[in-house]
Structures are given as structure tokens and as C-alpha cells.
Amino acid sequence: xxxxxRGGWCQCCQSLVFVFLLLCxxxxxxxxxxxxxxxxxDGTAVxxxxxxxxxxxxxxKERGFRIVSxxxxxxxxxxxxxxxxxxxxxIDREEVCERSSVCLINLKTVLENPLEVHYVAVxxxxxxxxxxxFPEREKRLEISESAMPGARYQLQAARDPDGGTNxxxxxxxxxxxxxxxxxxxxxxxxxxxxxxxxKPLDRETKKIHKLLLTAVDxxxxxxxxxxxxxxxxxxVNDNMPVFTKDxxxxxxxxxxxxxxxxxxxxxxxLDDGPNGEVFYAFGNxxxxxxxxxFELDPITGKILVKGNIDFEEQRSYEIDIQxxxxxxxxxxxxxxxxxxxIDVNDNIPEIDVxxxxxxxxxxxxxxxxxxxxxVHDRDHGLNAKVTLALPxxxxxxxxxxxxxxxxxxxxxxQLDREAVYxxxxxxxxxxxxxxxxxxxxxxxxxxxxxNDNSPEFLLTPYTFYVTExxxxxxxxxxxSAADRxxxxxxxxxxxxCRDCDDDSKFTSALNINSENGMxxxxxxxxxxxVKSFQFHVIATxxxxxxxxxxxxxxxxxxxxxxxxxxxxxPLSSNGSAEGxxxxxxxxxxxxxxxxxxxxxxxxxxxxxxxxxxQEVSDHTLFSLDRYTGQIRTLRPFTETDEAQHRLVIxxxxxxxxxxxxxATILVSVVEPKEAFAASDVKGSLKDEDENNVTFYLIITxxxxxxxFLISIIVLVVMQCSKSTDYSSKYLQxxxxxxxxxHSIQYRSGDKRYxxxxxxxxxxxxxxxxxxxNTLVVPDRRSRASTEVKCTPRYDxxxxxxxxxxxx
Ligand SMILES: *[C@@H]1O[C@H](CO)[C@@H](O)[C@H](O)[C@H]1NC(C)=O
Ligand SMILES: *[C@@H]1O[C@H](CO)[C@@H](O)[C@H](O)[C@H]1NC(C)=O
Ligand SMILES: *[C@@H]1O[C@H](CO)[C@@H](O)[C@H](O)[C@H]1NC(C)=O
Ligand SMILES: *[C@@H]1O[C@H](CO)[C@@H](O)[C@H](O)[C@H]1NC(C)=O
Numbered sequence: 001x002x003x004x005x006r007g008g009w010c011q012c013c014q015s016l017v018f019v020f021l022l023l024c025x026x027x028x029x030x031x032x033x034x035x036x037x038x039x040x041x042d043g044t045a046v047x048x049x050x051x052x053x054x055x056x057x058x059x060x061k062e063r064g065f066r067i068v069s070x071x072x073x074x075x076x077x078x079x080x081x082x083x084x085x086x087x088x089x090x091i092d093r094e095e096v097c098e099r100s101s102v103c104l105i106n107l108k109t110v111l112e113n114p115l116e117v118h119y120v121a122v123x124x125x126x127x128x129x130x131x132x133x134f135p136e137r138e139k140r141l142e143i144s145e146s147a148m149p150g151a152r153y154q155l156q157a158a159r160d161p162d163g164g165t166n167x168x169x170x171x172x173x174x175x176x177x178x179x180x181x182x183x184x185x186x187x188x189x190x191x192x193x194x195x196x197x198x199k200p201l202d203r204e205t206k207k208i209h210k211l212l213l214t215a216v217d218x219x220x221x222x223x224x225x226x227x228x229x230x231x232x233x234x235x236v237n238d239n240m241p242v243f244t245k246d247x248x249x250x251x252x253x254x255x256x257x258x259x260x261x262x263x264x265x266x267x268x269x270l271d272d273g274p275n276g277e278v279f280y281a282f283g284n285x286x287x288x289x290x291x292x293x294f295e296l297d298p299i300t301g302k303i304l305v306k307g308n309i310d311f312e313e314q315r316s317y318e319i320d321i322q323x324x325x326x327x328x329x330x331x332x333x334x335x336x337x338x339x340x341x342i343d344v345n346d347n348i349p350e351i352d353v354x355x356x357x358x359x360x361x362x363x364x365x366x367x368x369x370x371x372x373x374x375v376h377d378r379d380h381g382l383n384a385k386v387t388l389a390l391p392x393x394x395x396x397x398x399x400x401x402x403x404x405x406x407x408x409x410x411x412x413x414q415l416d417r418e419a420v421y422x423x424x425x426x427x428x429x430x431x432x433x434x435x436x437x438x439x440x441x442x443x444x445x446x447x448x449x450x451n452d453n454s455p456e457f458l459l460t461p462y463t464f465y466v467t468e469x470x471x472x473x474x475x476x477x478x479x480s481a482a483d484r485x486x487x488x489x490x491x492x493x494x495x496x497c498r499d500c501d502d503d504s505k506f507t508s509a510l511n512i513n514s515e516n517g518m519x520x521x522x523x524x525x526x527x528x529x530v531k532s533f534q535f536h537v538i539a540t541x542x543x544x545x546x547x548x549x550x551x552x553x554x555x556x557x558x559x560x561x562x563x564x565x566x567x568x569x570p571l572s573s574n575g576s577a578e579g580x581x582x583x584x585x586x587x588x589x590x591x592x593x594x595x596x597x598x599x600x601x602x603x604x605x606x607x608x609x610x611x612x613x614q615e616v617s618d619h620t621l622f623s624l625d626r627y628t629g630q631i632r633t634l635r636p637f638t639e640t641d642e643a644q645h646r647l648v649i650x651x652x653x654x655x656x657x658x659x660x661x662x663a664t665i666l667v668s669v670v671e672p673k674e675a676f677a678a679s680d681v682k683g684s685l686k687d688e689d690e691n692n693v694t695f696y697l698i699i700t701x702x703x704x705x706x707x708f709l710i711s712i713i714v715l716v717v718m719q720c721s722k723s724t725d726y727s728s729k730y731l732q733x734x735x736x737x738x739x740x741x742h743s744i745q746y747r748s749g750d751k752r753y754x755x756x757x758x759x760x761x762x763x764x765x766x767x768x769x770x771x772x773n774t775l776v777v778p779d780r781r782s783r784a785s786t787e788v789k790c791t792p793r794y795d796x797x798x799x800x801x802x803x804x805x806x807x
Contacts, residue, residue: 034085035123038093038103043086046076046122049109050083053118057083068108068117076107076122085120093124094161101164128166128219132158134227139213141195144234145203152182153195158215158225165218174212179231181213195229203233204270237275237327241267248321249338250303254311255346258304262294262339265301267323274326283320283334290319294339303337311343312378343380345433351375351388351441359448362417370396370445371409375429383433396425396445409443417447418484449486451543457481461552468527468557478518479551481539489543497536497550506533506555519553527559528601561606561655567663568597568696579665584672585637593622596629596663598651599696605654614662615648622647622667631665643669 034047050057050065065080075096077088085107097103103124110117135156143153160168171193173181178201182194193213201209209231216224243265250263269276279298282290294317295306303319317339324332356371377384388407390398397412409425423445430438457479464477483490493514496507511520517537533555540548569579581594600607611629616622621641623634631647645667652660 031119031121033121033123035125036087036091037125037127038091038096039127039129040087040091042089046085046087048082048084049078049118049120053083055083055111055116063111063113063116065109065111068110075105078109085122091124093126093163094130096124097163103163126162126164126166128162128217128223130161130166130217131223132160132168132215132217132225134158134213134215134225136227138228138230140230140232142232142234143197143201144236145201145238146236147197147201149197149199151197153197155181155193155195155213155227155229157190157192158227160215160217160223160225162217162219167217168215169218169222170216172214172216174214176209176211178209179211201231201233203235203272204239207233209233235272235275237271237325237329237331239270239276239325240331241269241278241323241325241333243267243323243333243335247338248335249340251340251342252305252309253342254309254344256305256309258306260305262303262305263337265303265321265323265335265337267301267333267335269323269325269331271325271327277326278323279326281322281324283322283336286320289314290317293317294319296321303339309341311341311380312347314341315380316340343383345379345383345431345435345437347378347383348437348439349375349377349386349429349431351427351429351439353441353443356443358444359446360411360415361450362415362447363450363452364411364415366411366413368411369408370411370425371443372401373398373407373409373427375405375407377431379431379433383431385432386429387432389428389430391426391428394425395420395423398427415447417449417486418453421447423447449489451485451489451541451545451547453484453489454547454549455481455483455490455492455539455541456549457537457539457551459551461554463554463556465556465558466521466525468525468560469562470521470524472521472523474520475518476521478516479512479537479539479553480517481549481551483539483541483547485541485543489541491542492539493542495538495540497538500536500550502535503533506530507535510535512537525557527557527603528563530557532556559603559606561602561653561657561659563601563606564659565598565600565609565651565653565661567651567661568599569595579663581631581665581667582670583633583667585669586672587633587636589633589635591633593631593633593667594665596624596631596649596651596665597697598629598661598663600653600659602653602655605656608654609651610654612650612652613647614650615646617642617645617647621645624649637669641669645669 032047032049032052036044036046050060055065060083061080065078065083067076067078075088075091077086078084079086093103096105103126105122105124107120107122108117109120135158139155141153143151158168158171160166168191171181171183171191173179173195178197178199180196180198182196184192184194186192193215195211195213211229211231213227213229214224215226216222244267245265248263248265252260252262256262265280267278267280269278278301280296280301281298282296293305293307293309295304296302297304301321301323303321319337319339321335321337322332323335324330352374354372354374357369360368360370373388375386375388377386386405388398390396390409395411395413395415396409398407399410400407409427425443425445427441427443428438429441430436458481462477462479466476470476479494481492481494483492494512494517495514496510496512496519498504498507509521509523511522512518513520517539519537535553535555536550537553538548538550540546579594583591583593596611598609598611600609609629610626611624612626613622613624618641621634621637622631622645624631624647629649629651631649647665647667649663649665650660651663652658
């Protein structure tokens with residue numbers, strides 16, 4: 001009996017033993033029961049056992065009242081004197097009874113003489129002297145954010161040594177949104193707290209939850225113990241990357257260098273660790289072109305230029321970009337990035353000649369279209385706004401067409417193939433970019449010929465000099481005309497104008513080679529018959545319509561010495577130059593015996609006659625003036641002189657091959673009176689003969705005087721215009737005695753000089769100057785030459801110069 005031991009008893013056994021004890025005590029002994037609180041003071045009286053048992057106090061001492069056995073024997077003692085049960089030491093119920101709901105300590109008390117056994121039960125009443133204590137002050141929990149509401153997490157229960165109502169009654173959790181506490185009763189007096197997830201966790205919202213769990217016992221006042229619960233929310237890849245901007249768009253200049261950053265995309269992922277690490281890639285259906293042109297940095301999200309960006313190829317790109325995290329089951333987000341390419345003026349304008357007539361007739365009216373031109377530029381906007389221009393001085397201009405960028409090139413003025421036969425038209429196309437680009441194109445326009453030019457004679461009018469006695473059928477001169485046109489428009493044929501009011505007498509005697517303009521004379525000309533004539537030659541080209549022009553040709557016939565001098569007086573009856581002179585014997589020296597008159601139809605030297613005595617019986621008697629033909633006596637006649645004299649006078653011209661005639665004069669010396677009468681008769685006879693001669697003389701004299709007058713005028717004019725040196729030299733010529741000059745006609749080339757002749761000897765030469773315009777008259781005295789310049793003038797067909805050089 002009374003085998004209670006500390007610890008180790010199962011509750012069931014305890015209960016059984018207790019019930020058995022009770023039965024035993026009831027059957028044989030009365031039982032006393034006391035109750036005290038635990039932790040009362042040492043020596044506190046529990047109860048008077050003796051009195052309660054009805055035992056006589058006096059006999060107590062003798063009977064030896066004592067506690068025999070007790071499960072907790074040291075806890076109580078009995079005072080033998082009064083039988084009171086005292087507490088010995090301190091009673092801790094939790095120590096004695098652990099957590100039993102009823103803590104009874106059974107004491108076996110013994111009285112001897114007679115032996116009496118009394119059982120005393122002392123109930124130790126619990127006092128709330130312990131607070132609940134958690135085994136750990138802190139608890140860390142890791143809960144995945146994917147945990148579903150209702151998930152339970154067991155927590156360690158708090159312990160409270162107090163029993164009964166003083167044991168833990170409840171658990172409380174600090175206020176929070178996500179958790180509540182659930183307590184599960186585990187048998188007697190044991191409560192298991194569970195943390196229950198009420199609302200899903202979001203690591204991204206709150207990463208750590210701090211909770212305070214409080215265990216409260218049922219004491220009055222209640223005591224409590226706490227535990228800190230830290231919930232770490234474990235990340236789950238439940239967030240996808242999110243781009244920071246709704247729209248990504250960028251402008252990019254074309255031709256941007258490789259490596260240029262176009263735009264940077266940015267996506268963030270709220271998740272943690274790899275679940276929140278974002279990398280970028282091009283979307284799945286991105287064009288392969290994009291791969292060639294752009295590069296996407298997977299880490300920074302920068303889009304970089306990789307290839308040659310050409311606006312003309314594509315003006316914008318829409319690139320799909322995918323941002324992914326690195327979770328086990330990665331989450332991705334797509335975004336499209338707009339890249340707009342900005343044009344740069346990198347294309348030169350192009351000039352297209354769509355329609356072009358390479359040859360344009362020169363008679364095209366101003367405004368004729370030569371070419372249609374298109375300009376275009378592959379750039380955009382202002383960079384593609386092209387203006388086409390021509391240099392200002394061009395014969396062409398550009399007419400903008402109604403169509404954009406189309407022009408027609410038209411002639412601005414009348415073209416002239418003869419002036420410019422080929423136009424290189426420089427077209428300059430310039431765009432309006434900054435800086436602007438331009439291109440140049442040259443078109444060659446050939447002006448085709450139109451018969452717009454008449455043939456032109458090289459000289460107009462022509463003057464030709466033809467020597468008389470030409471051989472018929474031979475060419476005498478040629479004319480030539482040129483035509484500034486081309487080909488048949490310039491193919492010239494010549495013909496003599498037959499209806500130009502020219503004297504048909506001459507035109508019929510002429511023929512012309514229609515191809516080369518060579519003029520042929522069909523007959524021989526005679527200077528003495530005709531000195532000059534005019535005719536016209538027409539030059540005609542072969543164009544359509546035909547154009548022609550004519551030229552006046554003046555032909556001067558040049559004299560040849562083809563006529564011998566003719567003696568006019570004295571004339572014999574049979575026409576030969578023979579005369580009879582009778583003179584009185586008493587005439588003085590210097591008496592004019594006769595004058596030989598001769599005529600030569602030729603002109604110039606060819607007609608300049610000189611007289612000479614060819615035969616004379618007595619040289620001392622007669623003299624002949626070389627120039628005048630006057631025969632004079634040199635001395636008076638003497639008695640010894642013969643009565644008959646025969647003079648043969650030679651008259652010759654000064655032609656290159658000189659021609660001459662002779663006259664014979666018979667002189668008979670008579671006695672003075674008879675002589676007078678005979679002379680008178682002869683004189684009257686002669687008058688009739690000389691009537692004709694007089695006529696010639698008058699003409700000659702008149703012309704000579706006129707020429708002299710002109711020569712004076714010309715001389716004065718020349719003196720004025722020549723240097724003073726020259727004039728003084730001329731005027732100082734003391735030998736100049738104003739003697740009558742002879743006239744000489746001289747021609748050289750197309751000029752004609754009339755020299756009023758000096759008393760030059762036959763040997764004097766007149767040499768045309770080297771340029772044909774100058775006559776050089778040798779001056780014997782000064783051994784110098786006098787140059788007389790004569791400038792030919794067309795309005796005056798001949799130039800008359802008078803030079804008098806006198807010996
Ligand atoms: C991306 O956006 C986040 C949030 O706005 C910012 O902190 C980060 O610096 C950005 N990254 C880049 C590369 O701009
Ligand atoms: C010759 O030319 C002139 C003008 O140069 C013209 O007036 C004339 O009619 C022409 N004569 C002929 C026959 O062609
Ligand atoms: C002319 O007559 C003269 C004599 O009177 C003579 O000597 C001369 O020969 C004649 N001349 C001619 C050409 O007959
Ligand atoms: C003169 O005639 C000869 C032959 O008859 C000729 O050789 C010479 O050139 C001529 N002189 C002139 C100046 O005509």
C-alpha cells in the first residue's frame with residue numbers, strides 16, 4: 001500500500017491504486033483529508049489529526065504518534081504533543097505531482113498500544129506560480145508564397161507547470177492579415193498550436209512577416225509567455241517581367257555607325273533571385289532583316305545598330321522583344337519597339353532623260369521641246385526635293401511640267417547651226433538637303449542644218465582685169481562663193497545671169513563652169529573696142545528651197561601694145577607718112593619747121609610716142625623734139641646748104657615690144673617772098689587736113705588740163721597728208737619747172753594707176769611694190785625711191801595717182 005513514487009506512473013495505474021486504497025481505508029480505517037495550497041510557509045499547520053480522529057491527546061505521547069510512510073515523507077511532520085500536522089519545507093505541487101490534475105499526498109500514521117493505523121490524505125492545491133514558457137523564444141518559418149490558404153504549420157506548444165486552471169488555456173496571435181492560430185487539444189491538458197495560413201502570401205508585397213504568439217494560462221491573474229515567429233516568404237516565380245514603359249519608340253538616323261545605341265528597353269521582375277533576373281531577346285517572329293541590322297544586348301536591353309541602316313530600304317521597324325526571367329518555368333513578356341528611321345541626305349539626285357531628240361533643226365521655233373527629263377532622289381522630304389537648273393547663258397531653258405519632278409527642255413532662242421552646231425547642255429540637279437547634293441548630266445544636242453544661208457561670194461563686187469587678145473576658150477578668171485550651210489545646202493553651182501539687163505554682147509561671149517566658177521571667154525577682147533563691161537554671176541545652192549545670190553563682175557580689158565603709132569601729119573596723098581615743107585632761106589635758128597603728129601590707140605607706155613630723126617641729110621641743120629615732134633632749125637641757112645632736105649622721122653611707142661611708124665618730110669628751101677606765098681598756100685591747104693587733128697588735139701589738151709588740175713589737187717592733198725620732210729623735199733626740187741607731163745596708164749592687179757608721165761627716158765622703170773599697192777618711182781638724183789601709196793576703194797573702181805617727176 002502507499003507505493004506512490006515520483007514520476008513514471010501511468011495515469012491509469014495511479015487511478016487504479018488510488019481507488020484500491022480508498023476501498024481499504026473505508027473498510028478498516030477512517031480517513032482524514034486536508035487541503036493546503038502549495039508553496040505555503042515552512043511549519044504551516046495543515047490540521048489537527050488527533051483531534052480529527054478523536055484520539056485522546058494525553059495518550060499521544062505514550063502511543064508514539066508518527067508518520068510511518070509517505071510518498072513524500074519529508075514534506076510533513078506531526079507534532080507528537082498535540083497531534084497537529086505541519087508542513088515541513090516548501091511544497092511545490094508541480095514537483096510533487098507533476099501535472100496531475102489532483103495532487104494528493106497520502107500519509108500513513110501509526111499509533112501503538114493499540115496499534116492504530118490512520119491514513120491522512122493531504123491535497124496540495126495548485127497556485128498559479130508559473131507563466132507559460134515556449135521552448136524557444138524565436139521561431140523561423142519559411143513559407144512559400146504559393147502556399148494555399150488553410151495550410152497548417154505546427155508550432156511547439158508552450159509549457160506551464162501549473163496545472164488545472166492554471167495551466168495554459170489559450171494561444172493568441174498578434175494581429176496580422178495572413179495568419180490565425182488554431183489550437184488542437186492533445187489529451188489532458190495539452191494544447192498544440194497550429195499556424196494557419198488564412199490569406200495567400202505575396203513575397204513581392206511583404207517578404208517577412210513577424211508574428212508574436214502568446215500563450216495564456218488560466219490563473220488569476222493569468223500569466224502568459226510569448227514566442228516570436230518570423231515567417232520568411234519563399235519566392236515563387238509568379239511575376240512576369242514588366243516593361244517599364246508602355247510604348248518604346250525611337251528615331252534613328254540612317255547610316256548610323258555600328259554600335260550606336262538605338263534605345264534601351266527595361267523590364268523588371270518583382271521576383272527574387274533567378275526568378276527576378278530578366279534577360280532580353282528578339283521575339284520569335286522577328287524578321288531576319290532585323291537580325292542583320294540590330295543587335296539586342298540580352299542583359300542591358302540595349303538595341304544597338306549592327307548593320308547598315310538604309311532609310312531607302314525600309315523606313316521603320318517594329319521589333320518584338322521578349323523579356324524573360326530565369327525561373328525554372330520562365331515567364332516572358334513581349335513588347336514591340338518602334339524604330340523610325342530618319343532620312344539622311346545620302347542619295348544624289350538622278351537625272352533621267354526619258355525622251356530625247358538628238359538632232360534638232362536650226363529653224364525650230366523657240367519653245368521646241370528637245371528632251372523630257374525626270375529627276376528623282378531616293379531620299380525623303382526636303383532631301384528628295386530636287387531642282388533642276390541650266391546655266392544661265394544656255395540657248396535652252398527648262399519648263400517644269402505639271403508632273404512633279406518632270407521637266408521639258410525647250411529651246412529658248414532661235415538656234416543657228418552655223419554659229420553653234422553642237423550644244424552641250426549641262427543639267428544640274430540639286431536637292432534641298434542639308435548639305436545638299438547635286439549631280440550633273442550633259443546632253444549633247446546637235447543642230448541639224450536647214451538651208452538658211454545663201455551662198456556668199458568671196459568678193460562683191462568682183463573686178464577682173466583681162467588682157468586683150470586673149471585666146472578664145474581659155475579661162476580668164478574664176479569666182480567663188482561659199483555657203484555656210486552643210487552638205488547639199490552648201491553645194492553651189494554657178495551660172496551667168498542671162499536676164500540681168502547685162503549687155504548680151506558680152507554675156508554671150510562668156511561661159512562659166514557651174515561647179516568651180518571658172519569663167520571662160522569664148523572670144524578675144526579688144527581693148528580698143530571695149531575697155532570694160534559688167535555681168536552677173538548667180539551662185540545657187542542645192543538645198544530645198546533653193547537659195548541663191550548674185551555678184552556683179554566688172555571686167556577691165558587691159559591694153560596690149562597691139563597698135564603701131566599712126567602718123568597724122570604730115571600726110572601724103574597716098575596716106576603714107578610723108579610731107580613736104582617749104583621754108584624761106586632767111587629764117588633764124590629755132591624756126592619751127594613742122595610738127596609731126598602721131599596717134600597710137602594704145603594707152604600708157606603703149607601709146608606714149610617718142611620721136612626720133614632716123615635719117616637726116618645734115619645733122620647740123622635740124623633738130624627734132626623727142627616728145628613734141630617739133631622740127632626746128634638749128635642754125636640759119638647758108639648759101640652752101642642744099643635746097644632739098646629729106647628727113648625720116650621715126651615714131652615709136654614705149655610698149656614692151658615697141659611698135660613704130662615713120663614719116664618722111666621733104667624740106668625745100670625757097671627764096672623768102674615766094675616762100676611766104678607758098679607757105680600761105682600750104683597753110684591753107686593744111687588747114688583742111690588738120691581739121692581732124694585739131695579735134696584730137698582739143699580732146700587731148702582738155703584731158704591733159706583736167707588731169708593736170710587733178711594732179712595739182714592730189715598733190716596738194718598728198719603734201720598735206722605726207723610728212724613735212726617729204727613735202728619739203730619735193731618742193732625744194734629746183735629742177736621742177738612745171739613742164740607738161742605725159743600721162744601713163746598703169747595697172748597692177750585690181751588697181752589702176754594713172755601716171756602723168758615724167759620726161760623719163762625710155763629706160764625708166766616703174767616697179768610695182770611688193771604688196772601691189774605701191775608704185776616705186778626711182779629717183780635718180782637722190783638715188784632713192786619715191787613711194788606712192790594708193791588704197792583701192794570699191795566705190796571708186798580706179799585709183800588715180802598723179803606723179804610728176806621732172807628731169
Ligand atoms: C530599369 O527600371 C528600374 C525601375 O524603374 C530601374 O531601377 C533600373 O535602373 C532600370 N534599368 C535601366 C538599365 O535603366
Ligand atoms: C541680184 O541680187 C540683188 C541683191 O543682191 C537682187 O536685188 C537682185 O534681184 C538679184 N538679181 C538676180 C537676177 O537674181
Ligand atoms: C607714096 O608716094 C611716094 C611718092 O609720091 C612714093 O615714094 C611712096 O612709095 C608711095 N607710098 C606708098 C605706100 O605707095
Ligand atoms: C616684155 O616682153 C618680154 C618678151 O616679149 C617679156 O619677157 C617681158 O616679161 C616683158 N616685160 C614686161 C614688163 O611686160
